[in-house]
Amino acid sequence: xxxxxxxxxxxxxxxxxxxxxxxxxxxxxxxxxxxxxxxxxxxxxxxxxxxxxxxxxxxxxxxxxxxxxxxxxxxxxxxxxxxxxxxxxxxxxxxxxxxxxxxxxxxxxxxxxxxxxxxxxxxxxxxxxxxxxxxxxxxxxxxxxxxxxxxxxxxxxxxxxxxxxxxxxxxxxxxxxxxxxxxxxxxxxxxxxxxxxxxxxxxxxxxxxxxxxxxxxxxxxxxxxxxxxxxxxxxxxxxxxxxxxxxxxxxxxxxxxxxxxxxxxxxxxxxxxxxxxxxxxxxxxxxxxxxxxxxxxxxxxxxxxxxxxxxxxxxxxxxxxxxxxxxxxxxxxxxxxxxxxxxxxxxxxxxxxxxxxxxxxxxxxxxxxxxxxxxxxxxxxxxxxxxxxxxxxxxxxxxxxxxxxxxxxxxxxxxxxxxxxxxxxxxxxxxxxxxxxxxxxxxxxxxxxxxxxxxxxxxxxxxxxxxxxxxxxxxxxx
Numbered sequence: 326x327x328x329x330x331x332x333x334x335x336x337x338x339x340x341x342x343x344x345x346x347x348x349x350x351x352x353x354x355x356x357x358x359x360x361x362x363x364x365x366x367x368x369x370x371x372x373x374x375x376x377x378x379x380x381x382x383x384x385x386x387x388x389x390x391x392x393x394x395x396x397x398x399x400x401x402x403x404x405x406x407x408x409x410x411x412x413x414x415x416x417x418x419x420x421x422x423x424x425x426x427x428x429x430x431x432x433x434x435x436x437x438x439x440x441x442x443x444x445x446x447x448x449x450x451x452x453x454x455x456x457x458x459x460x461x462x463x464x465x466x467x468x469x470x471x472x473x474x475x476x477x478x479x480x481x482x483x484x485x486x487x488x489x490x491x492x493x494x495x496x497x498x499x500x501x502x503x504x505x506x507x508x509x510x511x512x513x514x515x516x517x518x519x520x521x522x523x524x525x526x527x528x529x530x531x532x533x534x535x536x537x538x539x540x541x542x543x544x545x546x547x548x549x550x551x552x553x554x555x556x557x558x559x560x561x562x563x564x565x566x567x568x569x570x571x572x573x574x575x576x577x578x579x580x581x582x583x584x585x586x587x588x589x590x591x592x593x594x595x596x597x598x599x600x601x602x603x604x605x606x607x608x609x610x611x612x613x614x615x616x617x618x619x620x621x622x623x624x625x626x627x628x629x630x631x632x633x634x635x636x637x638x639x640x641x642x643x644x645x646x647x648x649x650x651x652x653x654x655x656x657x658x659x660x661x662x663x664x665x666x667x668x669x670x671x672x673x674x675x676x677x678x679x680x681x682x683x684x685x686x687x688x689x690x691x692x693x694x695x696x697x698x699x700x701x702x703x704x705x706x707x708x709x710x711x712x713x714x715x716x717x718x719x720x721x722x723x724x725x726x727x728x729x730x731x732x733x734x735x736x737x738x739x740x741x742x743x744x745x746x747x748x749x750x751x752x753x754x755x756x757x758x759x760x761x762x763x764x765x766x767x768x769x770x771x772x773x774x775x776x777x778x779x780x781x782x783x784x785x786x787x788x789x790x791x792x793x794x795x796x797x798x799x800x801x802x803x
Contacts, residue, residue, distance in 0.1 A: 326492045328473060329398040332532045333358060339510055339535035346556060347387040347540045350449075354535065357391065360447060364395035367442060371426075371454055375400035376468050378422055378459070378475065382406045382415075382429040385520045385542035388450050390528065392428060393520075397473055400492075404475045407521040408433040409777040413725075418477050419457060421672040422487055427455040466676060470668045474525055476618050477671075487671035488618050490525065498621030498665025499530040501643035505625040506587065508560070510535035513584075515558035517541050517549055517567050518592065522715060526622045527562055536560075546570050546577070553581045561585055564592040565599055566713040568611060569744045572602045582607045589614050589625070592714020593746035594702065600634045613637050615702065617688055619667040620644075624700055636699040647685065648694060655693045656703055660685040710739035711746045717780050725775045726751060726782075729768060731759045736791050736799050737782060751782035754791060 340355040352360065373379060379396045381403055383389045396403045404422055406415065408430075415434075419427065428442070429435070431451040439453040467489075474490040490498075508514075514531050516538055531538050541552040549567070552558060568590060571577045582588070588603075591614040600611050615624035615637035623646070626638030640646045644663030651657035662684035669676045681687070689709075692702045710717040719737035726735040733754045739747030753768070765785055772781040792800040 326471065326496060327398065327400060328492050328495045328529060329361065329394050331492075331496055332394075332529070335533050336535045342510065342535060343537045344532065345387045345390060345538045345540065348543065350387055352387055357394075360391045361394045361398060363446065364391055364443060365398045368395055368401075368454075369399060371440070371442065372456070373399055373401050373426060376472060377401045377425040378404055380404040380406050380419060380422070380424045380427045382408060382410075382427065382434050383450065383452075384408050384430065384433060385516075385540060386450065387540070388430075388448050388452075389520050390532075390538075391448075392452070393524065396428075397492075400471070400473075402472045402475055402489075404477060405521040405524060406477075407519065407777060409779060411775055411777060413775045414777060422475055422477055423459045423461070423463070423672075424457050425459045427457060429453055429455070464674055466669070467671075467674070472668070475671050476525075486673065486675070488667045489669045489671050491668045494665045494668055495525055495529060496665075497643075498526055499533060501641055501664050502526050502622040502625070503530055503534070504642055505627055505638075506530070506560075506589070508534040508536050512536040512560045512586075513556055513558045514538045515541060515549065515552050515556070515561040515563075515585075517545065517561075517563045518714070523562075523592070526616065546574060550576055550581075553577075557584050559584050559586050561588045562591065563589070564714045565590055565595050565743075566593070566745060568595075568603055569599055572599065572606055579607050582609050585609060587612055587627075591616055593711045595634075596743045597634045599743065601631075604631070615700070617661070617686075619686055620661050620663070620688070621665045623661050623663060626699070628699075633699055636695070636701050638700065639698050640700065646694070646700065648692065651693075656691060657693070659688045659690045659692045659700070659702070661688060662686060708738075710737070710749050712739070712749055712779055713745050715779050717749050722749065722751070722772075722776065722780055722782065725772060726753065726768070728775075729771050731755055731763070731768070733757075734791060740784070748783045749780060750784040750786070752786050752788045752791060754788060 336354050342354055343351050344354045344357045345352050379401050393403050436455055439455040442454045443452050471491045472489055473492045473495055475487050477487040514536050539552045539556045541548040588609055588611050590611045595613045603611050610629040613626045614622055616622045623641055623644040624637040626636050644661055647660045648657040649660055667677055690702050691704045692700055694700055708719050722737040723735045726732055733756050736752045738750055740750050742748045
């Protein structure tokens, strides 16, 4: 099985239809497949073969979709890399996933000993290919899995393992999600999220169903206003951060949403107050979705019932849920199993079947089911900060802060903030001979040099000491 071949087979009746709109650029499905085949042929000439791992560094665009599909069509493995990563964060990704090739847009990255590719083509971006000597010390199971995608969500710590999905898993999880989303060729999807974090269940599903994707990744919110005004969208997939701006901005009038049949909120918890305010302004109930990279999109609250705001909905037909170790209020650990789940963790290598018992995956979330089986998420078991849908591991930020010559130790934590989910903040203990009257922006500048921008703590607080456990470990904020 190959997801690109699946898309082609399922859209034979849509070849003349517009597939992707990116500003002034428009590609029909026929144009898209022609471009994918051309790019795939060139990548093959450069030696890209099945199971080779290709890191991809590029901003959201038609180009991003074309190159990703080209890599997948060759049965090579796409490893999306956020354009916001610093060089210090990128190198561990290349090392831990044992990357064979790095394809990058010169506007966001560059390195020596790279070859320019796709010259004289339809691309607006300048792409380069860097060939990296990989160790290829991989188990035979890796090749048997028909690998397609590895999502490495963190660049500097051992916390993130690299989630591997096969072509078969991608087809299964897109089918599973569509039982609630019900995407058709008549849908015009308004897209504002980052493709490096959101691609498999969404972009690939939209293409499978022959929908039109309108990319609004330019200057926000002006680009979104243009997309809604000119393209008459029927479906919008965004985060609470985006919906909050739409609700508060006078630029966005209720009539702009006249054609929208579904407005899905994902990536972070949807505050009840935002759901209420959005409905009062636009007359449209936000649909909260609960996605997990290891599982897919098992919950989509499409009830449209204001009473069920705050819930991620009932579990979709292709999944099962159980709440383990419940307290007296029915709150416990959320476990899920079903179709399209991840196939393995790449680094260190660990197969799904060796990790989870009877197919049940422990999500790390704490939640409860109401009497109608609607799931409510009450928190995280793990110390992960969710900032506008992007995950931040406190340990990796602390490792950077603690290398600053003025800092003795630090503690990074998240503070709830309705517009952003959680703000990354830090408590800092300075070296004994350092006074607190120096420019605090020096620490921020240091962080921006070594971390992706979204990971830099938004608040820095100086303290004399940090609370520790009896074993000397930091007491984490809950």
